[in-house]
Amino acid sequence: xxxxxxxxxxxxxxxxxxxxxxxxxxxxxxxxxxxxxxxxxxxxxxxxxxxxxxxxxxxxxxxxxxxxxxxxxxxxxxxxxxxxxxxxxxxxxxxxxxxxxxxxxxxxxxxxxxxxxxxxxxxxxxxxxxxxxxxxxxxxxxxxxxxxxxxxxxxxxxxxxxxxxxxxxxxxxxxxxxxxxxxxxxxxxxxxxxxxxxxxxxxxxxxxxxx
Numbered sequence: 513x514x515x516x517x518x519x520x521x522x523x524x525x526x527x528x529x530x531x532x533x534x535x536x537x538x539x540x541x542x543x544x545x546x547x548x549x550x551x552x553x554x555x556x557x558x559x560x561x562x563x564x565x566x567x568x569x570x571x572x573x574x575x576x577x578x579x580x581x582x583x584x585x586x587x588x589x590x591x592x593x594x595x596x597x598x599x600x601x602x603x604x605x606x607x608x609x610x611x612x613x614x615x616x617x618x619x620x621x622x623x624x625x626x627x628x629x630x631x632x633x634x635x636x637x638x639x640x641x642x643x644x645x646x647x648x649x650x651x652x653x654x655x656x657x658x659x660x661x662x663x664x665x666x667x668x669x670x671x672x673x674x675x676x677x678x679x680x681x682x683x684x685x686x687x688x689x690x691x692x693x694x695x696x697x698x699x700x701x702x703x704x705x706x707x708x709x710x711x712x713x714x715x716x717x718x719x720x721x722x723x
Contacts, residue, residue, distance in 0.1 A: 521547065533557040537566075546570040552588040559589065562597035575718070576695065577603040577664035578683040581674055591678070595671040603662040605695055605716045607708045610641050611649035615706065618642040624710050629700050637704040658707060660698040660717070665690075 517539065519532045530553040536544060537557075548571050549555050562568045574580045580601045584594055617639045625636045643653020664670075664687045673683055688694070699713030 517541070528554070530554045530557045533561065537561060541566065543567045543569065548572070549584075549587070555584060555587050555589050559593050559597050563593075568597075574603070576684070577601040577662045577692070578680050578687060581678060581683060582680050585676070585678060591675045594674050595666075598666050600663065600665040602664070603695060604659050605699075606657045607660055607699060607702065607712045607716055608654035609656045609658045609702075609707050610643055610709065611646065611653055611655040613648040613655075614644040614646035614653065615641040616644050617706075620703075620710065625700075628696055628703070628710050628713060632694075632697055634697065634700060639706075640703050640709070641706040642709060654712075658702060660695050660702065660713065662692065662695045662698065664692050 517536070519527075519536060521528060521532060530551070533544065533546060533554065534557060544558075544561055544566050546554065546558055546568065549558060550573075558568050558570055572580050572583050574583050578601075580603075581594065581598075584598075585591065618641060619638075620636060620640050622636060625634075645651035645653045649655040667686075667690055669690070670683060670686055673679075673686060695717040696713060699708070699717060702708045703710055703713060
């Protein structure tokens with residue numbers, strides 16, 4: 513029968529991510545979720561698990577998907593191990609969603625849309641929505657959150673550009689050429705569907721992430 517086991521990190525008894533991962537490995541799991549990779553020891557244990565046939569899911573603190581490569585390199589992970597084990601990276605930001613009880617239609621300014629979607633040439637929607645405010649959303653105009661995503665699978669060309677002197681901008685250009693959509697472009701789709709606003713997407717995705 514499928515089973516799900518969880519172990520809590522407890523630093524007061526020296527049970528960190530790496531120690532927990534060692535213990536979980538002894539149970540021969542098919543899938544391992546590591547809450548966060550924050551040091552070389554944890555990264556090496558996660559990579560060892562991946563090398564032995566386990567699907568390993570984890571999180572890193574980075575600005576965007578390509579930056580996860582530089583983060584692993586900064587931790588001390590050898591480039592060949594990254595090439596051998598990393599399948600893909602997904603960056604996520606949360607945007608506030610418009611309150612469905614009070615949002616109203618509006619016309620988007622062409623310059624604002626261009627700033628959001630640059631450097632892509634994306635058709636501007638005829639209408640979008642803006643916040644109003646009501647009792648349901650406590651007069652904020654927003655209620656709930658939704659994710660905007662940047663998904664970067666590691667192709668053979670991407671792997672060939674992972675080395676000790678890796679340039680993250682080069683990786684980003686390759687990823688975009690291969691079809692990766694930026695966080696801002698993901699947000700633009702939610703603006704066009706009336707789920708959120710341009711200001712909200714710009715707030716959570718710095719300009720450096722749009723290129």
